[in-house]
Amino acid sequence: MSAPKKLFIKTYGCQMNVYDSERMAEALGASGYEETGDMTEADMILLNTCHIREKAAEKVYSELGRLRPLKDDKPDLKIGVAGCVAQAEGEEIMRRQPLVDLVVGPQTYHRLPDLMAKVDQGVPALDTDFPEEDKFEHLPKRPLPKRGPTAFLTVQEGCDKFCAFCVVPYTRGAEVSRPAERLLREARDLVERGVREVTLLGQNVNAYHGHDKGLAGLIWDLSEIDGLDRIRFTTSHPNDMDDALIDAHGTCEKLMPYLHLPVQSGSDRILKAMNRKHTRDDYFRLIDRIRAARPDLMLSGDFIVGFPGETDQDFADTLDLVERVGYGQAYSFRYSARPGTPAAEKAEVDPALAQARLHELQALLTRQQRDTQDAMVGRQVNVLFEKQGRKDGQLIGKSDYLHAVHVTAPDQMIGTIQPVRITESVTNSLAGELAAVTA
């Protein structure tokens, strides 16, 4: 038998791309490819790309430029572009970058083996359809090797919300939910392979409707799987937080006390221009209800500053919202005009002003994140150990609140959940000691 060909995948963008990359590696496994972490030994390099902001999309073209010498050295090397840039600019990539052999959009990677057969015959292949069939169902079953204790599980894809700034409805298509039975099967399989925690993924995960009781129904069913100890989900839209899901945050023990609930802006005027279809008061009321169900819930969010038409007052409203809500963690971005979106037609805020606002918001969010972390010192939390740390004898895991925690602990504890007393808060992580040992 000939030696397996080597596949190197580079993943950009959101967690959904991380999940997709894993599944693409599985699909290409069926065509005789084995993954490698070393780009230089690859026979095939696949860039799984993101189109969300201009910078993200540009990275793809600069990476392709860097790959040219590799291809010059090794003419048989195949180069593929997958993901959201492939979807949005597939034909242009093919035109601009003759070194690209394959372009595959996020909804068609189950067709990879066929596309690769073409590519192997020297014919460039492009597929950016939105097919009827479920790409996940047409992929080989996940193979059985052991894996780390945490996994992503895509339950819903696409978005029907059409926020005025966002490309996702165009790159990922309309909202589609995967049927609950298939997800339960996949989750059981993951648990057999060593997974203790799943994060359910969707561009609008709380709009999931593959279960007759929605996302909460799926979470409750998942919570009955023995060995699956933790459930998370991301990303949610405020308008889709239904009562059952809010309630589950207070009553489902396996559902972790962490919620990513982007609001984007604190100004009603801007929210309206963004087509978010909710006001800042709606958001405050929602947060109050979720915190009533789960008082220790850690909130996370996304913000865009410098959206077209944003005034000083609008920005002050965003700062005020952040002060009032209090985030444990958050992401903030300078608005980036995306081709084809309604907001791209509007006049932009002065870039220097937008940048200054971003700095101010990030300073506030960083302070909140630091305060939240510091408040953990002295507390006991549960940590799921994921891997060895950089220091000898040290493991790294995540607390229920998704804080990274470094603890001196034996390797056998990887994949287990242990009570840990937090002793120190440093930049972006916590340190602690096993509570059972010190008790």
Ligand code: SAH
């Ligand atoms: N579906 C998720 C978010 C998807 S994109 C949601 O609705 O919350 C992730 C984040 O990128 C968004 O929440 C937004 O804050 C940011 N983003 C999206 N489009 C952007 C743009 N054109 N410019 C700057 N940031 C953007």
Ligand code: SF4
């Ligand atoms: Fe984009 Fe809005 Fe859909 Fe989120 S809800 S993916 S921001 S269009």
Ligand code: F3S
């Ligand atoms: Fe980027 Fe596509 Fe995700 S645009 S954020 S990779 S859905």
